[in-house]
Amino acid sequence: MGAPRRLGRALLGGVLRMAPRESRDWAGAMLGELDFIEGEWAALFWALGSMTAVVRHAAGGWRAWLNRRSQQEEGMNTTGKRALGVGLGMLSALALVGCAFAVLRILGILFPGLEHSPWAYWLAVMAIPETIFVAATVMLWRKKGPLAAGILATGLVMALHVAVHLTLHW
């Protein structure tokens, strides 16, 4: 199996693992076809197209879920709305960290050895996400306070985790 097909398999496999339950069957179907595709680059392009299809399918599900939530939200009190905002902020921040891990894995496949470099790890998983968290918190604080608080809380927990790690190991 050549590198383009391997990369395609890794990318689509990653999407399959992260996809919601209703999209997982389809992602598996597209992944299953990869071994039958003639040509290494054709297999990579198949995987890239498939990723788009899965993300669009999942996005449809998330849109429906958000619509249902916003309908429920209308009947909620202020505390409920704030709690929901904080929860969504935390989820978004965790999704960003998940994406950072995925990018690091992809870079590790493309450039073997990079994944084990501590600098690449700190940059991809800590420095960049933390910078985005701070920027998002500042931008959202006035208009979407609870969402910003959720993002900030996740960023603080991550920073605390790193501080504890550094204290114990260095």
Add this chain to the structure above:
Amino acid sequence: MKLRLSPQTLLVLDAFLQQPEEWKYGYDLSRGTGLKSGTLYPILMRMAERKLLETAWEAGEPGKPPRHMYRFTPDGLRFARANAAAHAGGGLGQVALGLVAPGPVGG
């Protein structure tokens, strides 16, 4: 049963109509219609959601992954045939893409 009949959807319906009883694989459909996976699969998903297609997993040979297969449901076949009749004179997709002039409709 609403399904947006884009030229690409008509190509897929056309491909299934060639041998409507047979199960088909995604990659074979892609090769037959010339559609990329990012275009083909959303169409298959919509058709399956609207119960126009049934899907099944084929147990693969040892060492090979199982494959997802598709074929028309009775509703799907009726739907495709009704559209084929409306576009009589050329393949559904070919007419939709302007490759073949549509034949006269009716009588």
